[in-house]
Amino acid sequence: MTGRRRSSPRSFSRAPAVALASAVACAAVTTSLLAACGSLPGASADSGEKDPITVMTWAPQDTRATNMPGMPAMAEAYARWVNSRGGLSGHPLRVLTCNDRNDSVAAAQCAQRAADRGAVAVVGSYSQFGRSFMSPLEVKGIPFIGGYGASDEEFASPLSYPVNGGQASLLAGNGRQLAGSCTRVALVRPDTIQGDQMPELLNSGLENGSRQPAQDIKAPEDGTDYSGEVTRALTGVGADPAVYGTSDKGGKAAGSCVTASLGDHTDAFFDSFRRLQEDNPKVHIASVLGSVSQSLVDRTGGGSGPLEGAYLTGWYPVASDARWEPMRKVINDFAFGDNRIDPADQGVQTTWIAYTVLRALVRQLDDEGVEEITPHALQETLDHGDRAIDTGGLTPKLRWRDDDMLAVQDFPRIVNGMVTYQAVQGGQLVAVKDGFVNVTKTLERRRTDT
Incomplete structure (x- = not known):
């Protein structure tokens, strides 16, 4: 992907100090x-x-x-x-x-x-x-x-x-976190310029864990019903209860995961997911902090809500x-x-x-x-x-x-290339790994379009 940055720094003038009465x-x-x-x-x-x-x-x-x-x-x-x-x-x-x-x-x-x-x-x-x-x-x-x-x-x-x-470390970190548990992943992300960067970043983390690239599901940034995107995501990861109970070559539990990063509208996506997930009860869900928060977990039912068990990646230590x-x-x-x-x-x-x-x-x-x-x-x-x-x-x-x-x-x-791994357990965001996880090498090695 071509970087959207200035080709060279410009010269900067010294701004005058201002003292207002x-x-x-x-x-x-x-x-x-x-x-x-x-x-x-x-x-x-x-x-x-x-x-x-x-x-x-x-x-x-x-x-x-x-x-x-x-x-x-x-x-x-x-x-x-x-x-x-x-x-x-x-x-x-x-x-x-x-x-x-x-x-x-x-x-x-x-x-x-x-x-x-x-x-x-x-x-x-x-x-x-x-x-x-x-x-x-x-x-x-x-x-x-x-x-x-x-x-x-x-x-x-x-x-x-x-x-x-920024978004780069969160998505790369989320990919690495999911690579430990998910054989197939679908990413639901905004159909925006910023959203266009998300697949390659998530995939850099999945590749770090020897997983295949995620299914890329574009969605409206301000949507209220994401039923169509949920269906496409579940189809993309081949959500079939029959696959559970098997294991991959690394001995890790096989599974399908859907991760969503839609900002304030991530809750609308997971509400649609909740209504459709009964046929796919073992599909794991994931997101990044900022799209999911403790207040969202509380609003959606806490430990009995759709976010229970979700994998989350953040920049900082858990809020508690x-x-x-x-x-x-x-x-x-x-x-x-x-x-x-x-x-x-x-x-x-x-x-x-x-x-x-x-x-x-x-x-x-x-x-x-x-x-x-x-x-x-x-x-x-x-x-x-x-x-x-x-x-x-x-x-x-x-x-x-x-x-x-x-x-x-x-x-x-x-x-700062550090992230933290968290999850929703008992309706609370908790740390699932002590300390920070350094995703610098994952970002440095990622493949980009040229």
Whole structure:
């Protein structure tokens, strides 16, 4: 497959630092959390504090396709928390939010708004339209830190600093996970440009386990009834109860598996699957975290629902892991019951990790005596900083120097090729393998169309 990335980096200009007076900022940015407005703990107009740091977090909300409202909500809660502790090394944190609406024009507008409002970085955001939003950021030299990984440009632009391996690592990891149990696999995925990449990525993991390529089933991204796709998937894997009880040459239980990655509409697919699965009770189902979450498992019947026993691949430790406790405490204390924030959602988790990175970067600059936090200062630290950033064990330690980039075709900005294997057991997402699984070699060896 031909990579959808820029042929060469462009030169970047240094963006000017922007300091907004609190009265003007409060009136102009009503959706932001503004540290100098009102009586926010840890910041006051005459406290001698450092200049505020403005960033943006965007995500689609209230659309017919994938929605990630928890990401900007998590960013706002993080800002409340960090400002209650004196800000980022003394800098009050201001968070702008934007709805990308799953639309290329809106995504570009969000990026332009970030530039116009003096954001020094875009942090922990989701958009499928990297081609639209990266250009306005590149013109102003604004780093894109810890995006969700939903677009190719996040793993190609020299101004992007991903914290996970994106769709590439999830699909390759899911393929490897399924290769241990499934002799035949069908993949149900969106009929979109992003969806077109999924088969080769999943197949790289299946091939790693000496399995045949998956049956590729295209589906509408915003569908409500997937009965046709379920039937095609079951037919594709030859779902016949007679095959069960046999074993393959490796001694593993033979079986048929259907994995679906349709974002917010994965639940609609599994609802259709539930209604048709009675004739194929032993077909295993699978997905990736982000398409399936604990809240979805709960909504669909928990341990007695269609997702019981599902194989899942994620980027981070299972949501019940103690390493998430600091994030949970911030949500409990500073989200004020905001029901958009699900601590088990990978978008919320990615935003937490991205802001952890931002905080560490500002601390590094502060230690170096840099008081003015600009896009250029952040970019220089990200590109050349010697310190690896510790995310509390939620990812490997992160660094984005040239030597840290993995040799993954089409995704040269990946620095974290780790995934986790999970499953639904007793209605709960649980880890089925200790620690992380490194899929870097699987991605590096995958075959791509040329």
